């Protein structure tokens with residue numbers, strides 16, 4: 001703090017210290033929070049809901065969603081890895097790097113790194129939200145203009161199929177768009193009460209392989225074909241019929 | 249320590265000024281600052297002031313005040329204050345937890361037709377911890393975290409619809425298409441139910457995953473329907489199929505909404521949340537150095553609309569309620585709702601996703617009794633001086649314009665024999681502020697009492713029995729201006745003249761007048777037909793959009809016969825009604841409201857002639873005249889006016905940290921304090937910043953939520 005000047009025409013006077021800054025830090029720290037920096041004070045705990053007291057989260061065993069989430073998670077992970085590679089070429093974790101940088105490196109480096117990272121993340125996320133939006137428009141935009149239609153599914157090459165089944169089945173593949181490097185999700189029954197899924201589905205060397213277990217209940221089953229790094233690209237539908245009594 | 253304490257003059261003893269005084273005189277600072285609070289009139293509190301009626305001990309508030317569970321700094325202040333006060337066992341408000349009680353019910357009313365309204369009461373589950381607890385993360389607020397929370401909210405909401413057994417109604421025609429659409433909707437709704445631990449955990453890492461899952465499920469569902477429909481039935485191909493599909497969906501959804509308010513409300517919130525998530529991502533908030541400030545140029549509703557929320561949604565109770573909460577109507581004109589989107593979003597995120605304990609906390613006595621009396625007692629014990637009846641008239645700069653050289657004051661009244669004014673009165677053992685000055689202590693007290701002199705209001709406030717010119721170096725070293733914003737332009741003409749930042753601020757920040765009334769009744773609200781838990785409800789019709797059930801205060805008031813109900817109502821007051829007849833206007837508004845509108849809450853309180861005036865406790869005479877015994881207020885003086893968060897203005901607020909005048913800082917909910925909304929938390933944050941500006945402490949990182957995106 002500056003010492004007060006003491007002259008004849010300016011009586012002793014104190015001055016404020018220069019502030020370290022005059023604005024909140026809303027940027028990078030805001031994006032990531034600061035959880036990993038500094039020791040937490042005694043008796044402290046995190047902000048927000050406990051898993052127990054807040055919105056209850058119970059496993060319901062809906063595998064389809066689990067898989068979807070897994071898929072989505074991998075997708076985002078892949079993007080982040082890519083973003084990291086491009087931005088830094090290092091394989092350390094981002095947060096670790098940031099923690100190391102924080103305090104020592106130029107704020108600009110930090111900003112550049114984080115911006116690159118978040119841009120990738122945001123692009124990704126926006127993609128999801130846009131899809132969500134088009135569905136939402138279908139449903140809810142009561143007073144809005146006619147919602148845009150999802151991509152039509154005609155005329156796009158679908159993977160060839162290898163099917164094994166000991167009972168009569170019908171299959172179809174609908175692609176929303178052309179896609180390479182597909183993976184298939186397990187097929188879930190249309191009947192919400194029927195949770196025995198068909199898990200023996202995969203895409204190998206561009207071939208869709210489906211095996212229908214002998215005891216699979218009759219019904220219609222659906223699953224998504226997901227393009228690595230880009231999201232859902234099509235659906236697989238399998239109708240499993242009852243074996244007729246005479247065995248035909 | 250041997251050093252001479254630095255003299256600080258704090259002008260204005262509202263939340264901001266008092267918080268600054270509290271911070272500057274913390275025992276850890278070992279007397280570094282010698283603080284004097286100059287306060288016009290007889291009490292601390294400002295927009296949060298309350299008083300006790302001499303006869304009934306009833307509480308009379310400036311307006312309805314609720315504390316929110318995210319007020320980390322304000323609660324920390326209160327908790328420290330009560331701890332230091334160390335009231336004896338048996339004291340009516342011994343601990344901060346006696347003074348504030350959690351309130352988990354929040355209501356909004358919604359318009360469902362011409363003159364038709366519905367009440368919606370929502371229960372918010374208690375969240376971990378208590379406001380003001382230490383945080384393990386230095387800054388736990390992140391856009392990413394909020395997005396995750398948004399999506400969890402969507403899931404929870406959808407789940408709640410399902411759990412209440414609201415299945416979509418059966419289609420009127422039995423065509424495959426209608427059935428398919430019904431199943432799509434139920435599938436979308438059940439998506440939420442099928443979410444699970446795995447999702448939540450991963451979602452905690454990456455905010456968008458939950459919606460990703462939702463999307464995948466939705467696409468699957470849509471695709472299933474297409475598959476079911478396609479075989480041979482539609483000769484016109486997929487395009488027309490989709491047209492028909494969307495028409496049917498809309499029809500089905502309208503059916504669903506028309507037949508089920510719950511589903512509609514849920515839908516409106518889901519729609520809002522999806523618009524938020526979308527907007528935040530599209531506008532690049534995630535990686536903007538400005539955080540949510542980036543959006544402050546837009547109005548909240550317009551912004552939501554531009555990111556796909558439906559017109560019905562932005563007119564929903566939830567959204568209208570956010571405007572009511574912040575009195576966000578320019579010039580008090582309810583036809584002109586205006587609220588900066590970034591701050592609205594920051595406020596909503598903090599309110600819903602970072603509360604601790606409860607969403608709302610209700611004070612168990614008047615705000616003056618709960619907040620300002622304890623603060624006064626602690627500060628006085630620490631040696632802070634209070635100069636009541638001191639009104640600042642002018643802030644004078646030095647010749648070189650570098651600092652504040654003089655503070656010109658009027659003394660509105662003097663205390664007999666030069667003694668200190670003792671401002672508190674005990675009511676049922678609780679130290680309280682009276683509703684009017686304690687005239688007995690004042691020179692000419694009898695005369696002033698007879699005239700009902702009120703130094704907070706109009707011409708009464710202009711009374712000056714003495715003038716003081718406080719000089720820098722002699723009477724103060726530092727000055728903290730902590731008056732309400734409305735008074736600033738007039739007091740700070742010299743500062744505005746020389747500094748562009750002050751010019752920009754005073755050209756853009758605006759305020760609004762408010763009105764409030766309170767009634768005490770001899771019947772419970774349940775007897776009058778209210779069938780839900782005690783509530784704070786907003787979003788209702790003007791002139792009073794907000795009602796709070798304040799029955800908890802009955803116990804601390806001092807009636808001969810206790811009333812059975814206490815109700816507070818509050819709203820903006822249009823600028824067309826703020827003239828000298830304002831008080832009469834508010835009375836008329838209250839009477840009209842009771843006659844015409846209150847039946848929606850209390851059907852039994854109204855008969856064919858209008859409101860049953862005989863219900864009012866302590867009323868004299870008959871009919872409407874009995875209302876005169878109740879309490880109402882028009883908050884129209886400049887410093888009383890509520891500070892608006894208008895789009896395009898928040899960036900112009902000057903921060904307490906701004907160091908243009910080197911012995912001077914500001915505090916108040918109108919400053920650039922990080923949370924730019926008219927609320928107790930913002931005021932307290934500004935007080936902390938002012939203390940930091942003068943002393944470097946507290947460290948900015950310790951002001952919770954200052955470094956918020």
Ligand SMILES: Cc1cc2nc3c(=O)[nH]c(=O)nc-3n(C[C@H](O)[C@H](O)[C@H](O)COP(=O)(O)OP(=O)(O)OC[C@H]3O[C@@H](n4cnc5c(N)ncnc54)[C@H](O)[C@@H]3O)c2cc1C
Nearest residue numbers: 260262263264288294295311313314640732916917927928
């Ligand atoms: C009707 C109403 C309801 C509200 N409800 C809530 C709520 O539920 N929750 C919430 O968090 N917030 C609420 N608020 C907002 C909250 O009250 C304010 O944000 C907060 O009190 C502002 O504190 P402050 O210290 O910045 O200013 P003020 O409270 O205005 O304090 C300024 C002080 O300066 C004094 N003063 C002014 N001029 C002079 C002068 N010339 N000389 C000397 N002293 C002077 C005043 O008397 C006052 O004591 C509400 C506000 C209103 C108007």
